[in-house]
Amino acid sequence: MSSLHSTDNMLLTLKQVRLALGGRQFGPFNLMIQPGEQVAILGPSGAGKSTLLKLLARELTPASGVAQFEQRPLQSWSLAALSYHRAILPQSHEVVFDLPVEMVIGLGRVARTLDPSLPTIVQQAATQACAAHLLGRRFDTLSGGEKARVQMARVFAQLWDVEQGLLLVDEPLAALDPGLQCSLMAAICAFAAQRGHALLAILHDINQALQGFERLILMKQGAMVVDYPRSQVTLPMLEALYDVQLDAALTDSGTLLVAPSMKQALSPTRFHVWPCTENHEDHFY
């Protein structure tokens, strides 16, 4: 587990980080991410996954604890300086103005005043995100899945010529058909691996997480309940995470597939209320 590593070479470190939003308590978060690590974050809706990602992106300020990026306090980084090292794909990504696709992708590099390679990088990033055919279109005329790929290209463009950065993606596959989900997930992992970027990906697809990631973080009710290598994550852990019975099957090629059991009626306990005053240290199981 990451907790066994020294903090010296860590890209990202959270120690006892807590956060309060709208009366809810998040954390304490203890997390260490090494350069180049690829980690999937799973959890039910409202578990706090996006909140954790925003914290890591320096969009939210911890109430207490230590948050470091490249061994410096996260809050001491200016957003401009940080944008050279980390990029985030948020869950929703509407653009207010009717911008050309090229300009939306180029927004990833807006912090760079001199950027002679911008047109080349925009083209290459669009290709990597399966969005090259959308160049020349207006962003507001695109479908949901097309917009998602253009926004992924924007994130690729931001870290295109950077090494050992941090890529944070929040449900990057949500608007995509199954074929595109596989292509884009592979493209994101390859993009990060080629440059040594660490990748933290919030996913709702358990199979994408199990097949593509070596380390899984499971979140529930504002806390990280599990941070394990994939091989140590069990079906009962996933069932407890989502309060749902899961069926598992091994394909002919040896791939494990997991799906909610369709025989099980929806349990009312799935929709329990998250008490604001709960002690979040009690969630480990």
Ligand SMILES: Nc1ncnc2c1ncn2[C@@H]1O[C@H](COP(=O)(O)OP(=O)(O)OP(=O)(O)O)[C@@H](O)[C@H]1O
């Ligand atoms: N700014 C805020 N003010 C008040 N409550 C907030 C705020 N941001 C998030 N929350 C609440 O915190 C909880 C966690 O939200 P978050 O977006 O992190 O969940 P999530 O795990 O990403 O969910 P989903 O899978 O549905 O996207 C939710 O109940 C949400 O309503």
